[in-house]
Amino acid sequence: MSVRPSEFPPPWSPPEAIAAPTDPVDERIEVGFLIVGAGPAGLAAAIRLGQLLEEHPAMSDRLGDVPVAVLEKGKAPGSHLLSGAVINPRGLQRLFKGRKRVDEMPFYGEVHGESVLFLTKRRALRLPTPPTMVNHRNYVASLSQLGRWLGEEAEALGVTILPETTAGQLVVDGGRVLGVRTGDRGRGRAGEELGNFEPGSDIVARVTILAEGTQGHLTGAALDHFRLRSDNPQVWALGVKEVWKVAKPLHEVVHTMGWPLRGGRKYREFGGSFIYPMGDDMVTVGMVVGLDYRDAELSVHDLLQELKTHPRVRRILDGGERVQWGAKTIPEGGFVALPKKLHAPGLLLCGDGVGFVNVPALKGIHYAIESGRLAAEAAWRTLERGASARDALRSYDESVRESFIWSDLREVRNMRQAFGRGFYAGGALAGAMTATKGRFPPGDLETERDAEQSLIVTDRATSYPAPDGVLTFDKLSSVFASGNRTRDDQPNHIRVQTKVPREVAELWARMCPAHVYEVGEADGDGTVEVKLAPSNCVQCGAITAKGGRLTPPEGGSGPEYTLT
Amino acid sequence: MKIAVCVKAVPDAAAGRRIDPSTKRIDRSVELAISDFDTYAVEEALRLKEAGGDGEVVVVSMGPEKAMDALRKALAMGADRAVLITDPGLEGADLLGTARALAVAIERESADLVLFGQQSADGGGACLWSAVAERLRRPVISQVSELTNDGASVIGKRQTEFGYDTIRAPLPAVIAVSDAINTPRYPSLKGIMGAKKKPQDTLSAADVGGAAAAGTTVIALNPPPARGEARKIEDDGNAAEQIVEFLTEKRLV
Numbered sequence: 001m002s003v004r005p006s007e008f009p010p011p012w013s014p015p016e017a018i019a020a021p022t023d024p025v026d027e028r029i030e031v032g033f034l035i036v037g038a039g040p041a042g043l044a045a046a047i048r049l050g051q052l053l054e055e056h057p058a059m060s061d062r063l064g065d066v067p068v069a070v071l072e073k074g075k076a077p078g079s080h081l082l083s084g085a086v087i088n089p090r091g092l093q094r095l096f097k098g099r100k101r102v103d104e105m106p107f108y109g110e111v112h113g114e115s116v117l118f119l120t121k122r123r124a125l126r127l128p129t130p131p132t133m134v135n136h137r138n139y140v141a142s143l144s145q146l147g148r149w150l151g152e153e154a155e156a157l158g159v160t161i162l163p164e165t166t167a168g169q170l171v172v173d174g175g176r177v178l179g180v181r182t183g184d185r186g187r188g189r190a191g192e193e194l195g196n197f198e199p200g201s202d203i204v205a206r207v208t209i210l211a212e213g214t215q216g217h218l219t220g221a222a223l224d225h226f227r228l229r230s231d232n233p234q235v236w237a238l239g240v241k242e243v244w245k246v247a248k249p250l251h252e253v254v255h256t257m258g259w260p261l262r263g264g265r266k267y268r269e270f271g272g273s274f275i276y277p278m279g280d281d282m283v284t285v286g287m288v289v290g291l292d293y294r295d296a297e298l299s300v301h302d303l304l305q306e307l308k309t310h311p312r313v314r315r316i317l318d319g320g321e322r323v324q325w326g327a328k329t330i331p332e333g334g335f336v337a338l339p340k341k342l343h344a345p346g347l348l349l350c351g352d353g354v355g356f357v358n359v360p361a362l363k364g365i366h367y368a369i370e371s372g373r374l375a376a377e378a379a380w381r382t383l384e385r386g387a388s389a390r391d392a393l394r395s396y397d398e399s400v401r402e403s404f405i406w407s408d409l410r411e412v413r414n415m416r417q418a419f420g421r422g423f424y425a426g427g428a429l430a431g432a433m434t435a436t437k438g439r440f441p442p443g444d445l446e447t448e449r450d451a452e453q454s455l456i457v458t459d460r461a462t463s464y465p466a467p468d469g470v471l472t473f474d475k476l477s478s479v480f481a482s483g484n485r486t487r488d489d490q491p492n493h494i495r496v497q498t499k500v501p502r503e504v505a506e507l508w509a510r511m512c513p514a515h516v517y518e519v520g521e522a523d524g525d526g527t528v529e530v531k532l533a534p535s536n537c538v539q540c541g542a543i544t545a546k547g548g549r550l551t552p553p554e555g556g557s558g559p560e561y562t563l564t
Numbered sequence: 565m566k567i568a569v570c571v572k573a574v575p576d577a578a579a580g581r582r583i584d585p586s587t588k589r590i591d592r593s594v595e596l597a598i599s600d601f602d603t604y605a606v607e608e609a610l611r612l613k614e615a616g617g618d619g620e621v622v623v624v625s626m627g628p629e630k631a632m633d634a635l636r637k638a639l640a641m642g643a644d645r646a647v648l649i650t651d652p653g654l655e656g657a658d659l660l661g662t663a664r665a666l667a668v669a670i671e672r673e674s675a676d677l678v679l680f681g682q683q684s685a686d687g688g689g690a691c692l693w694s695a696v697a698e699r700l701r702r703p704v705i706s707q708v709s710e711l712t713n714d715g716a717s718v719i720g721k722r723q724t725e726f727g728y729d730t731i732r733a734p735l736p737a738v739i740a741v742s743d744a745i746n747t748p749r750y751p752s753l754k755g756i757m758g759a760k761k762k763p764q765d766t767l768s769a770a771d772v773g774g775a776a777a778a779g780t781t782v783i784a785l786n787p788p789p790a791r792g793e794a795r796k797i798e799d800d801g802n803a804a805e806q807i808v809e810f811l812t813e814k815r816l817v
Contacts, residue, residue, distance in 0.1 A: 029753055066757060075576075076595070162756055185750040198750040485577065560577070562595075 003501050005547030006451035012495040012549040017221035019169040019181055023202040031160070032063030033379050034179050034205035036167040036218060038072035039081055040143070040365050041351025042211030043150035044095050044372030045379075046070050050157025051099075052380050059383055068159045069203065071182065073166040073539075073552050075560050077151030079483075080213075080539060082241065082328040082564040083143035083365060084274050084286065086111060086135050086253055090404070091369030106149045107139035108278045113252030117312065119259040124312040127257075131434055132360035132412065135253055140276050142243075142284075143365065144561040164556030167210075170218045170347075171202055172225070177346035179204035180218065185554050191491045207379040207393070209348045211372055214329045215541030216353035217552050226344040233449040234333040234355055235416070236545040237271060240300045240513045241286025241326060242481075243278070243563045247319035250277040255362075256313075260306045261289065268453065269293050270419040270426065273307050274362070275316060282323075282563070283316060290332060290419070291450040291545040296457045296506040301327070301513035302464035305472040309465050317471065325473070325481040326564040327513040329541040330364070331355035335413035336444050342400060343393040348375040358408055359416040360430060367405045374399045411438040417445035450545040455503045461510065475515040479536050483560030484514075486553060488535035493557075496548035498530045499523060504547065505530045511546060514538045565619040565715070565735075567609040568675035570666055570696070571602035571638060573631035574686040581686060581787075588782045589656055590686050596627070596634045601681030603641070603748040605741050609679050610642045610749070612713055620644050624669050626654060626662055632764055639759035640751035647673070649767045653775035661776045663695035668772040670700065677718065680740040682707065690740075697738035705731050706740040 021028065033049055035042045049068045053060055060067050074080035089102050096105075114135050117124040151161055166183035179202060186197035210219045214236065223229045254275040261269040271289035278284055287304035307313055331337070333355050342349050350356070356367035378396035382389045400406060415433055419426030432440050467474040473481075494516065496508065505528045508517040514536045520529030537550075538559045544550045573596040575581050582591040598606075606623065613619040623638040625631055626649040635646040649665050657665065670678055678700070683690035697704035709728075710721035717734045723742060733739075751759070769775040797806050811817040 029757070069757075160757060160760075162753060164750075165753065165756075182753060194747070196747045196749045198752055201753050203753070483577070 002454040002456065003503055004452050004454050005504055005507060006449065008497040008500045008504055008547055010495040010547070010549040011497065012551070014221040014224040017169050017218055018172050018225050020173055021171050021178060021202050022181060028202040028204045030064055031069040031203060031205045032067035033069070033207050033209065034203055035068070035070045035209045035211055036180060037211040037213055037216070037351070038070050038077035038151055038161055038163070039147060039211060039213050039351065039368065040150065041213075041353070041368035041372035042070055042209065043077065043147065043154050044091070044369040045209050045211060045350065045376040046154040046159040047095060047150065047157060048373045048376035049380065050154060050159050052376070054157060062383060063206070066160050069205070070154065070159060070161045071165045071167050071180070071203075072161060072163045073555055074163065074558060075556055076148065076163050077161060078144040078147035078562070079560045080558060081143045081147040082239070082326045082561055084276060084284070084362065085141050085143045085365060086138045086276060086362070087141050087146075088138050088363055088366040091366030091373070095369055095373050102139070106145050107141045109140060111135040111138050111140060111253050115252055115254055117254060117256045119256050119310060119312070121259050122311060124256070124310070130360070133255065133362065140253065140278060142278065142563050144564045166552035166555045167212070167218050168200055168552065170222055170225070171204065175345055177208050177344060179208055183552060183555055187491055187554070189489050189491060207348060207382060208346055209350065209372075209375050209379060210353055211351045211368075213352045214331055215544045215550060217550070219349055219353035222344065222347060222349065223339055226347075228339040228341050228344065230337050230339055232333060232336040232444070232447045234331055234337045235290065235292055235447055235450050236329040236541070237288050237290045237332050238300045238329050238511070238513070238540060238542045239286055239288040239327065240304045241284055241564060242304070242322050243282060243284045243324040244317055244320045245281055245323050246283045246317060249280040250275065250283050250316055253277070256307070259310070260303050265425070266456065267293065267295055269298070270416075273304070275313065278563075283320070284564075285313065285317070288330065290416075291329070291542060292448060292453050294453050294456045295460055296455045296503045297460040297510055299461070299464065299510040299513070301475055301478065302461070305465055305467065306463070308471055314471065322473065322481065324561065324563045325478040326559055326561050327538055327540040329545060331357050332359050332416045333447055334359055334416050335409040336417070337447060338409070342397050343378075345390070345393075348378060348393060348396050350375045356405055356409065358412055360412050360434075367408070370403055370405055371400060374403065413438055414441060414445045417447050451547045455507055457503055457506070475513060476536070479514045479538065482538050483562070484536065484538055484558060485560065486535040486537065486557040490554050490557070492532060492534045493551045493553035494532060494534050494537065494543060494548060495551060496530060496532070496543065498532070499527045500530060501526060502528045507546065508543065508548070511542055513540065565612065565616055565677060565713070566673065566675045567612060567619065567621050567677045567679060568670050568673050569602070569605045569609045569621060569623050569638070569643065569679045570692070571606065571623050571625050571635065571681070572599045572684045573597065573625060573627045573634035574599045574684060583785050583787060587656065588785045592628055596631055598634045598637045599681060599685040601683055601685055601743060603681075604743050604745055605679040605681045606638045606641055606643060607746045607748040608711060608741050611746065612677070612711070616713070622647060622673055622675065624666060624673070625649070626657070626665055629766070632766070635764070636759045637751060639762045640755040641749055642755060645763045645765070647765050647767060649772055651769035651775065653769040656778070657776070658778045658780045659689065659692060659695055660779050663692060663699050664776055665769075665772040666696050667699035669767055670696070676735050677713070678702070678736070678738045680738070682740055682742050693738055693740040700738065702736050702738050703733040704738040704740070705733055707742045708739050709742045709744040711739060711741065711745065
């Protein structure tokens with residue numbers, strides 16, 4: 001009998017993240033515009049608002065002491081940012097038009113060479129680069145570093161960044177979003193108030209922009225509350241990556257397909273790896289796998305370790321040293337999974353949170369930046385004389401539809417779904433889609449929810465390499481390399497059922513790159529206990545895709561990425 | 565009562581601690597954060613101020629210009645002002661140089677009480693407080709895990725290897741608190757928002773009596789040796805026996 005993780009839904013419901021105001025009116029913190037998430041989308045919105053404020057100083061009176069505030073759950077902007085990343089500079093160029101040149105941005109350099117390899121266990125076959133993947137005129141960057149830089153740019157424009165602060169609930173009153181309630185700090189394991197307990201606060205704003213990134217906590221709740229979800233479900237991939245100091249420079253960006261993933265249709269293993277140079281002395285290597293996979297023994301972290309043992313990859317890392325590790329999910333549903341609307345009263349949604357990712361191009365950062373910029377302009381329009389807030393926010397949807405975000409994503413709208421049919425059929429379909437610029441097939445292919453894939457169990461795990469601490473690493477030392485310093489006597493922030501069939505427990509234990517889940521004792525009725533170590537969590541979000549729900553732990557918890 | 569809290573901006577734990585071989589100093593070009601040990605001193609100062617009903621808490625530090633960003637955390641917690649001594653001429657100052665500069669800055673403030681954390685999170689010297697007290701010619705109590713104040717004197721309960729000493733010192737005094745003294749508060753959102761607007765002054769070397777020639781030379785500075793082979797004992801019911809066996813084997817018991 002095969003089970004699906006979706007049969008064991010988390011003890012959590014979206015209304016838990018929606019609340020009426022808690023604090024009396026005079027105790028609420030009032031800001032002009034409130035942005036949740038200091039990533040590329042949120043900081044682009046903040047920077048654009050800062051620019052507009054600079055251009056129209058008279059408006060600042062109407063926005064109060066804090067015209068623009070950004071909440072960030074990580075220690076600092078960038079602490080929770082992780083991506084490849086090869087960045088299309090288009091979004092940044094439009095954001096900083098006439099203010100900053102590309103050579104002033106924190107990039108490691110332009111992409112001058114690239115190869116796409118099909119791997120078998122020992123060999124590497126060079127493939128022609130698919131047109132969607134050409135990276136000419138794109139730049140290699142660490143998204144974490146880019147985030148730090150964007151944060152500094154935003155602060156220079158008068159934006160207030162509030163780090164170590166989670167947005168726990170969306171504050172809704174009379175059908176309109178007023179702002180957010182921040183998470184409490186200083187609670188003990190059972191939720192009790194510790195000596196340094198600091199309760200959350202209601203922060204209210206003229207417009208709230210959610211830019212929470214993948215698996216956004218409030219974004220998910222808002223999509224349900226305001227009935228904005230697409231008829232097609234969102235799906236995700238999990239990426240795990242490492243940053244290495246290397247002995248010799250790598251001169252090209254490398255993408256691989258094939259091994260260590262299996263091509264058979266029954267496995268549904270869609271993904272590949274990336275290897276990018278970061279200047280002359282660093283390289284980043286990562287593995288990305290769609291979370292619609294079925295094998296309970298699959299572990300993206302261990303697949304990455306296996307990948308590094310390939311002669312072609314090992315050669316790049318030889319004599320080097322791993323300096324950082326991290327993991328994050330990527331929304332892959334594409335165009336057909338986008339919400340029906342990107343706004344609600346008092347609210348705008350942007351970036352990865354709504355799924356602006358072009359899967360065949362492996363790009364999303366420039367869409368996040370562009371959507372943040374457009375959200376800022378729509379939010380600003382609420383200040384215009386005679387403008388109705390409703391029309392102003394609605395204009396965001398219109399401008400996104402007229403932007404390159406929309407045309408780019410529409411062109412590739414069925415590609416990710418095609419790979420549900422296995423690697424070869426998917427590849428052929430994707431080719432036809434590229435050739436017709438998305439006109440073929442005329443309809444939309446169906447998306448199947450990640451958690452609804454029935455599980456299989458193979459002996460995949462027996463072939464993962466044993467960690468040697470030099471080239472290959474176990475999960476716990478990797479969590480350490482993410483800089484994770486989560487206080488471990490705080491309430492558990494991961495909602496999962498803890499009595500499930502062995503396959504489901506095994507799936508979570510293997511899937512989680514941070515060793516949060518362990519398969520416990522069998523209960524005699526065919527189920528096992530799931531044991532949790534929530535303080536290992538790097539908040540990648542995979543659990544939300546595969547049957548559980550990640551909620552934000554205390555602000556300041558989680559990884560402290562600096563190079564990812 | 566006016567309380568000065570001496571704090572240090574140290575390389576953030578996430579940024580990692582690296583020794584710059586050319587200067588034989590810890591690399592401070594990375595992101596800086598206020599040393600964890602110092603947040604206990606800031607907390608204690610805030611509690612004393614709150615208990616007294618009025619007064620002022622001033623954080624005093626010496627470091628690179630960007631250390632001011634780290635000091636802002638103390639302001640967000642509730643400190644009233646920050647004073648940063650920053651000058652290229654003071655870079656790499658040794659214990660005595662640092663103590664002299666801090667003492668001058670503290671004297672300018674005419675603080676009734678000077679608080680320190682037990683040690684810095686990077687250098688871990690645990691002696692700056694005594695050097696500053698010596699410079700100021702004031703009594704000092706270290707390792708204080710309980711502090712009371714009657715306006716004319718302070719009573720510190722200090723932990724020792726053999727128990728507790730309870731020591732009274734007349735004000736003005738210098739106190740180094742241990743990390744057992746309290747649980748530092750989280751900065752509130754209003755505190756974080758207000759921190760930027762609080763007074764933040766910088767002092768140059770000239771303001772604190774000029775740059776002093778170092779009286780000490782660093783011969784070498786090395787990272788701690790890597791930990792050797794570790795043996796992990798899983799508790800299968802007789803872990804205690806195994807540990808005793810291991811210690812006996814190593815002639816440690």
